[in-house]
Amino acid sequence: MAGIRKIIHCDCDCFYASIETRDNPGLAGLPVAVGGSPRRRGVIATCNYEARRFGIHSAMASATARRLCPELIIIKPQMEKYREASSAIHEIFHRFTTIIEPLSLDEAFLDVSDCKVFDGDAVLIASNIRHSIETEVGITVSAGIAPNKFLAKIASDWQKPNGQFAIADTDIDNFVKQLPVSRIFGVGKVTASRLAALGIEHCGQLAKLSAIDLTKHFGSFGERLYDLCRGIDNRPVQVRRIRKSISVEHTFAQDLQGIEDCKNRIPNLLDELRLRMSKIESDYCISRQFVKIKFHDFVTTTVETVSQNLNSEVFARLVEQGFRRGNRPVRLVGIGAGLEPRTATGSCSVAGEVASKTPFPQEESQIILKLE
Ligand code: TTP
Numbered sequence: 002m003a004g005i006r007k008i009i010h011c012d013c014d015c016f017y018a019s020i021e022t023r024d025n026p027g028l029a030g031l032p033v034a035v036g037g038s039p040r041r042r043g044v045i046a047t048c049n050y051e052a053r054r055f056g057i058h059s060a061m062a063s064a065t066a067r068r069l070c071p072e073l074i075i076i077k078p079q080m081e082k083y084r085e086a087s088s089a090i091h092e093i094f095h096r097f098t099t100i101i102e103p104l105s106l107d108e109a110f111l112d113v114s115d116c117k118v119f120d121g122d123a124v125l126i127a128s129n130i131r132h133s134i135e136t137e138v139g140i141t142v143s144a145g146i147a148p149n150k151f152l153a154k155i156a157s158d159w160q161k162p163n164g165q166f167a168i169a170d171t172d173i174d175n176f177v178k179q180l181p182v183s184r185i186f187g188v189g190k191v192t193a194s195r196l197a198a199l200g201i202e203h204c205g206q207l208a209k210l211s212a213i214d215l216t217k218h219f220g221s222f223g224e225r226l227y228d229l230c231r232g233i234d235n236r237p238v239q240v241r242r243i244r245k246s247i248s249v250e251h252t253f254a255q256d257l258q259g260i261e262d263c264k265n266r267i268p269n270l271l272d273e274l275r276l277r278m279s280k281i282e283s284d285y286c287i288s289r290q291f292v293k294i295k296f297h298d299f300v301t302t303t304v305e306t307v308s309q310n311l312n313s314e315v316f317a318r319l320v321e322q323g324f325r326r327g328n329r330p331v332r333l334v335g336i337g338a339g340l341e342p343r344t345a346t347g348s349c350s351v352a353g354e355v356a357s358k359t360p361f362p363q364e365e366s367q368i369i370l371k372l373e
Contacts, residue, residue, distance in 0.1 A: 005148050007121070008147055009145070012144075012161070015050060018048055020139075035077075036076075038077075039066070042252060110153065111130075112237070123146045124165075128165065151236075152177075179204075182196050204229075207226065246337055250270075252332055253334075289308055289338065291339065292319035294331055294335075296327040296329050
């Protein structure tokens with residue numbers, strides 16, 4: 002039927018750990034994690050499925066992971082290798098479509114609606130992509146195939162690891178009816194428990210509420226919920242994602258005790274931030290500077306200000322402000338910049354209106370997660 006899109010969501014299985022096992026086959030079958038050292042307050046970036054059986058997961062302290070599984074092998078991340086694998090994977094995607102929306106190094110949406118390979122059969126296209134990545138890059142990938150991004154992303158998780166799952170247009174109603182509301186992107190613990198209080202656990206139950214009721218309970222997100230619980234998602238696959246920010250952060254092996262100690266860390270962080278910024282500055286303008294401080298008790302604060310460049314004095318002032326909010330030892334300092342795309346003529350159009358409570362960008366902090 003015309004108008005039905007074919008979207009594939011590809012997601013590598015335990016990406017960093019798979020690359021490490023590929024490069025050291027002796028690790029196969031053993032519990033393996035990639036992350037920082039347990040002795041230096043490192044955290045786990047990811048772990049293989051053997052390690053997950055012990056309850057280990059991303060962002061867990063490596064020391065905790067080691068306690069859960071004393072034989073866990075923890076490997077220091079080697080980002081260069083992961084980037085290389087990521088571009089090889091993207092080269093494979095490009096054999097089938099140019100409409101690719103990368104979400105991270107190991108995850109992307111592909112719109113293959115107009116692809117003629119395999120007579121346009123998206124299930125065969127996904128199989129071939131997975132097979133090509135396995136043979137050419139040496140790691141496994143899971144894929145979801147569906148008429149939209151929301152369902153394709155859920156489907157790629159359905160048969161993980163090393164599997165694929167397709168949701169045909171005619172199956173959508175049955176599929177979403179049974180889907181727990183917690184699977185909807187944006188439904189976190191708070192929304193899920195508010196829905197549970199209304200007796201709603203599955204999308205089928207959610208679909209019984211009117212758009213007006215949903216908006217009454219959940220504001221503008223209610224409208225989105227109204228669509229998603231019916232399996233409707235018209236968002237296009239966006240070839241290039243617009244970055245909102247860029248940042249670097251560092252967790253210190255020993256807590257920093259005072260303002261001066263924190264400020265002394267700025268030059269190194271700023272060097273790294275400038276380097277990263279230099280790679281994208283032809284596409285983006287800076288609209289604000291921000292600082293993130295995590296105190297020793299994990300309480301986190303962010304401070305930001307409107308700015309059009311990366312100014313070390315401004316960062317120092319923000320660090321002072323942030324530190325004073327907690328006035329206690331600090332385990333992490335991060336600095337970053339809010340970004341705006343350049344206009345078509347390459348100029349910067351924004352003066353940078355900034356909302357006072359803009360949270361530290363989570364996606365970015367995942368990408369730049371620093372591991373010791
Ligand atoms: P994910 O796609 O979230 O997870 P994964 O590929 O490791 O495992 P899964 O099979 O469940 O999809 O993350 C991709 C990579 O990003 C991951 O291999 C390591 C890195 N990463 C971090 O560095 N920090 C994090 O907190 C997370 C979640 C991931």
